[in-house]
Amino acid sequence: MASERIYLSVPHMGGDELSLIHDAFSSNWLSTVGPHIDAFETEMSAAIGGTRHALAVSSGTAALHLILRAIGVERGDHVAVSTLTFAGSVFPILYQGAIPVLIDSESASGNIDPALVRQYLADAARRGALPKALIAVHLYGQHAEMDSIATACAEYGVPLVEDAAESLGATYKGRETGTTAPYALLSFNGNKIITTSGGGMVLVEDPVQLQRMKKWASQSREAAVEYLHVEPGYNYRMSNVLAGMGRGQLRVLRDRVNQRRAVFARYLTMLGDVPGLSFQSEASWGTHTRWLSVCYLDPMTTPVAPLDLIDALTAHNIEARPVWRPMHTQPLFHGAPVIGGDVAERLYRTGICLPSSSSLSSSDQDRVVSLILNTMADPAHRSR
Numbered sequence: 001m002a003s004e005r006i007y008l009s010v011p012h013m014g015g016d017e018l019s020l021i022h023d024a025f026s027s028n029w030l031s032t033v034g035p036h037i038d039a040f041e042t043e044m045s046a047a048i049g050g051t052r053h054a055l056a057v058s059s060g061t062a063a064l065h066l067i068l069r070a071i072g073v074e075r076g077d078h079v080a081v082s083t084l085t086f087a088g089s090v091f092p093i094l095y096q097g098a099i100p101v102l103i104d105s106e107s108a109s110g111n112i113d114p115a116l117v118r119q120y121l122a123d124a125a126r127r128g129a130l131p132k133a134l135i136a137v138h139l140y141g142q143h144a145e146m147d148s149i150a151t152a153c154a155e156y157g158v159p160l161v162e163d164a165a166e167s168l169g170a171t172y173k174g175r176e177t178g179t180t181a182p183y184a185l186l187s188f189n190g191n192k193i194i195t196t197s198g199g200g201m202v203l204v205e206d207p208v209q210l211q212r213m214k215k216w217a218s219q220s221r222e223a224a225v226e227y228l229h230v231e232p233g234y235n236y237r238m239s240n241v242l243a244g245m246g247r248g249q250l251r252v253l254r255d256r257v258n259q260r261r262a263v264f265a266r267y268l269t270m271l272g273d274v275p276g277l278s279f280q281s282e283a284s285w286g287t288h289t290r291w292l293s294v295c296y297l298d299p300m301t302t303p304v305a306p307l308d309l310i311d312a313l314t315a316h317n318i319e320a321r322p323v324w325r326p327m328h329t330q331p332l333f334h335g336a337p338v339i340g341g342d343v344a345e346r347l348y349r350t351g352i353c354l355p356s357s358s359s360l361s362s363s364d365q366d367r368v369v370s371l372i373l374n375t376m377a378d379p380a381h382r383s384r
């Protein structure tokens with residue numbers, strides 16, 4: 001019998017979700033208004049320290065779109081963003097008709113390089129071409145070095161946005177993710193550390209901004225009995241059913257962080273000494289959630305390339321993925337301004353995301369590890 005498939009990152013329910021969903025059904029709050037939505041927003045805000053207002057929406061991408069519009073990003077503006085990320089960090093820039101400026105990573109965490117940010121902003125200021133916003137993505141569960149980035153942005157008056165889609169549960173110098181810039185977004189997509197099947201959240205410092213975004217997310221209905229509209233809107237609100245699921249998931253967030261960190265720790269123990277294989281380090285400034293466990297293959301030491309290892313794992317019904325393909329190498333963003341790019345390309349060429357689910361059993365992880373050990377010890381093994 002073929003072995004069961006091991007996925008990269010699967011949903012992991014805590015136990016309360018179904019009764020909260022059931023409550024939405026029994027009370028007939030089944031639309032995009034209802035008590036679970038309000039409670040999910042309040043509880044998330046409290047979970048990250050109570051300094052941010054929260055708006056539950058249909059996806060992380062929708063959250064970022066609302067944020068960029070609230071900042072005032074318009075057609076032809078520049079918006080700077082990490083090049084090493086998922087496309088959802090960049091698409092909303094296009095929705096506003098703006099131009100992404102794709103900034104390279106620092107090599108330790110893969111996050112946006114603060115030195116390059118400063119250099120780029122100084123140069124853009126000289127040219128009179130400052131971006132309308134800068135989006136720092138916290139990659140794979142680890143925070144970017146926000147203080148240096150925030151200082152540079154403040155100096156040049158550039159609004160800073162945290163893309164915390166992958167980092168819920170992480171900390172930066174004792175602060176929770178989503179609270180180190182005036183604007184942040186979360187994702188509850190099915191592959192994330194907690195999920196609402198699909199969903200996202202805006203986190204914002206300014207309650208007035210929150211109210212504007214809330215209106216846009218609800219088809220920009222004016223406060224009038226008749227259907228009155230004076231500006232365009234979107235149908236972006238989260239459903240009360242899914243917000244119930246989110247509340248249940250939030251109750252187990254700390255467990256999920258610990259479980260993902262334990263998965264990473266086992267990989268490190270069992271594979272840390274393999275020549276040519278290294279693991280993404282944890283920066284000194286905070287807690288990495290290890291949303292995904294990422295390792296790198298050194299082409300100078302091993303003939304096994306990431307795609308070989310991914311093929312070997314796929315052949316044994318195990319899902320693994322390359323590190324995000326940098327946005328500046330995507331056909332869609334051909335011609336967009338790029339600042340650096342070599343580091344992100346190297347991380348992409350050498351990196352692999354390993355199965356990282358919080359529910360990954362030790363025996364399944366052993367299967368992954370022994371496949372990797374076999375492939376690394378005998379590169380020809382991959383084609384068998």
Ligand SMILES: Cc1ncc(COP(=O)(O)O)c(C=O)c1O
Pocket residue numbers: 058059060061062085086087088089137163165166186187188189199200
């Ligand atoms: C870094 C990053 N930003 C934005 C998004 C978009 O979130 P969503 O899928 O909820 O739209 C994702 C992932 O899905 C992501 O990984």
